[in-house]
Amino acid sequence: xxxxxTEAGTSRFVRVPEAGGELTIHCNDCDPGNARETVVxxxxxGPGASGWAxxxxxxxxxxEAGYRVLLVDCPGWSKSDTIVSTGSRSNLNAxxxxxxxxxxxxxxxxxxxxxxxxxxxxxFALDHPGKVGKLVLMGGGTGGASPFAPMPTEGIKLLNALxxxxxIENLKAMMAxxxxxxxxxxxxxxxxxxxxxxxxxxxxxxxxxxLEANPKQFPDFGPRLGEISAPTLVIWGRNDRFVPLDAGLxxxxxxxxxxxxxxxxxxxxxxxxxxxAFNALVLEFLSR
Numbered sequence: 001x002x003x004x005x006t007e008a009g010t011s012r013f014v015r016v017p018e019a020g021g022e023l024t025i026h027c028n029d030c031d032p033g034n035a036r037e038t039v040v041x042x043x044x045x046g047p048g049a050s051g052w053a054x055x056x057x058x059x060x061x062x063x064e065a066g067y068r069v070l071l072v073d074c075p076g077w078s079k080s081d082t083i084v085s086t087g088s089r090s091n092l093n094a095x096x097x098x099x100x101x102x103x104x105x106x107x108x109x110x111x112x113x114x115x116x117x118x119x120x121x122x123x124f125a126l127d128h129p130g131k132v133g134k135l136v137l138m139g140g141g142t143g144g145a146s147p148f149a150p151m152p153t154e155g156i157k158l159l160n161a162l163x164x165x166x167x168i169e170n171l172k173a174m175m176a177x178x179x180x181x182x183x184x185x186x187x188x189x190x191x192x193x194x195x196x197x198x199x200x201x202x203x204x205x206x207x208x209x210x211l212e213a214n215p216k217q218f219p220d221f222g223p224r225l226g227e228i229s230a231p232t233l234v235i236w237g238r239n240d241r242f243v244p245l246d247a248g249l250x251x252x253x254x255x256x257x258x259x260x261x262x263x264x265x266x267x268x269x270x271x272x273x274x275x276x277a278f279n280a281l282v283l284e285f286l287s288r
Contacts, residue, residue, distance in 0.1 A: 016099025
C-alpha cells in the first residue's frame with residue numbers, strides 16, 4: 001500500500017476550550033476510514049516542531065495495520081494558536097488533547113509521545129485514565145533532575161539558545177546532538193525546519209516568555225507514576241543528550257505495567273533514527 005496521506009490533505013483544525021476562552025488547534029488526521037482504534041501522536045518541544053515533522057516516518061505502518069493516526073500540534077507549535085504558558089505545559093497540553101478528543105467524539109485513545117509529548121501523555125493519563133488505552137513514551141514522561149548528568153543537559157541548553165536566536169548555525173548545533181549520527185540529516189531537513197521556525201516567530205517569542213514566567217514548564221510526575229494503570233512502553237535512545245536514560249528508568253520503576261526498550265546508537269529521536277524497528281516494536285505492543 002502506497003502512502004495515501006499528505007500533510008496538506010490531512011490537515012484540519014479543532015476549537016478547544018482553555019482558560020475561559022478557546023484555542024484553535026491544528027491536527028493531521030490520517031483516517032483509513034474503517035479504524036476501530038486511534039493512536040494520537042504528540043511531538044516534542046523543539047523550535048519548528050510539528051506532529052508531521054516528528055512522525056512522518058511512522059504513520060504508514062500504523063494506518064496499514066488499521067489504526068487511525070491523529071497528529072496533534074500543541075499550542076505554541078506549527079499551525080496551532082500561540083500561547084504563553086505560566087504553569088505546567090504538560091497539563092496545558094493534556095487539557096488541549098482532552099478538548100480535541102471531545103470535539104472528535106473519541107472514546108479512548110492510545111498515545112505515543114516524544115519528549116514534551118511524553119510529558120503531556122503522562123499528564124493526560126493521570127487526569128483522564130478512562131480515556132487511555134496504551135502509552136508509548138519516548139525521551140520524556142517525567143521531570144526532575146538527573147543524578148547522572150549535568151542539568152540542564154547539553155541538548156536543552158542548545159534548544160533554549162535556538163529559541164532565543166533562531167539561526168541556521170544554532171539549528172545545526174542543536175541537531176548535531178539531537179540525533180546519534182548527524183550525517184543522516186540533510187540540508188533540506190535543516191532548511192524546512194528553519195522555515196517552519198521563522199514562519200511563527202510568535203511561537204518562539206512566547207516560548208521564551210513562558211520560560212521567564214515559569215522555568216519549570218514540565219513538572220516531576222515521579223510521585224504519581226504509580227497511579228497510571230495503562231500498559232506503557234518506554235522507548236529511549238542510549239545516547240540521548242537531551243533527556244538522560246535514567247529518566248526512562250524512573251518511568252519503568254514508577255509505572256506498574258511498563259516495559260523498557262533501549263536503542264543503541266540512538267539520540268533523542270528514536271522514531272526517526274530507527275524508524276523500521278521502532279514501528280515494528282510499537283505495532284507489536286499495541287496488538288497485544
